[in-house]
Amino acid sequence: MRRILHVDIDAFFASVEEIDDPTLKGKPIIVGGTGERGVVATASYEARKYGVHSAMSTQMARNLCPKGIFLKGRHDRYSEVSRQVFDILETVTESIEKVSIDEAYLDITNKEESSVYIAMEVKKQVKKYTGLTISIGISYNKFLAKLASDWNKPNGIFEIQETDIPQLLKPLSILKVHGLGKKTALKLNRIGIFTIEDLLKYPLDNLRPLLGELRAIEIYDKIRGIDNREISTNRERKSYGKETTFSMDLQDKGYIMEILKEFSCEIVEHLKEQGKSARTVTVKIKYEDFEQITRSHSLEYHTSDIRTIFDIINKIVNSIDLSKKVRLAGISLSNITHHQQMQLDLFNYF
Ligand SMILES: [Mg+2]
Structure with a gap:
């Protein structure tokens, strides 16, 4: 059984702004394009209370959260802090897949220490050296590890074990299945599929015409806790x-x-x-x-x-x-x- 961590920095850009300027702490911070066609890159948790989220137009964010602090963001600074976090992750294992500036998978199968111990150490180190909180998901494949990191956000640790499957997944929205986009979800909603439990009732052959051959297999497996994708370290x-x-x-x-x-x-x-x-x-x-x-x-x-x-x-x-x-x-x-x-x-x- 593999042991995979999914590490995700909480509200990354907004958190960096808070750390660099403590007077912003606890305020609704929205980082992204500030012009007419701007898009939200990150919203702090305070801003999320107003319904603001990433990839939303800045205009809409302004409507939802007029008192929000809108910042253009500082790319170089975010890259710098991201690197500090990855430097810490690299002390854990070489088997790292960088997904984005604030997200990575680590394969810790060969480590002696327990997964939870490693996750807690990583959180402690990142907090100590950067001031950031991160969320870590622990599981035996990438799909479940990512799902787990999202479970207790922010500043969370969550582990999904084989015995949790399929019970734990059943009540979740199909939108929680990474790789199943909003359009596909709508298509499935139309025929009465809203939760993973609904989707589990569909045999593979019935999913094929809905999702296409390859994605049908991928999704069919994922909701059963199967995901054999390797950590790709680009070594x-x-x-x-x-x-x-x-x-x-x-x-x-x-x-x-x-x-x-x-x-x-x-x-x-x-x-x-x-x-x-x-x-x-x-x-x-x-x-x-x-x-x-x-x-x-x-x-x-x-x-x-x-x-x-x-x-x-x-x-x-x-x-x-x-x-x-x-x-x-x-x-x-x-x-x-x-x-x-x-x-x-x-x-x-x-
Ligand atoms: Mg993040």
């Missing part, structure tokens, strides 16, 4: 590098620097094409006697700016002993992230 994409062995051993710092810069240009182009940026630059040097050294430097933020990366290469190469001849030089960029998180895209509406 192969954790770093991008290039190195070369020179045709003869070199003692030419200027030339080595040029080669490394050329390589970094290629890598950065490649990253940019994929909408990614990096935070850590690593230089690798192998001397003529095959002794090898690697030196890394991490920025406080992710970048795909070539000048910034050149500066780091300069700094690193200048700190390396090049009194010996070099047979190989290489560079890699790691701590990769996507430029724009999906949720941050919401800001583009303002």
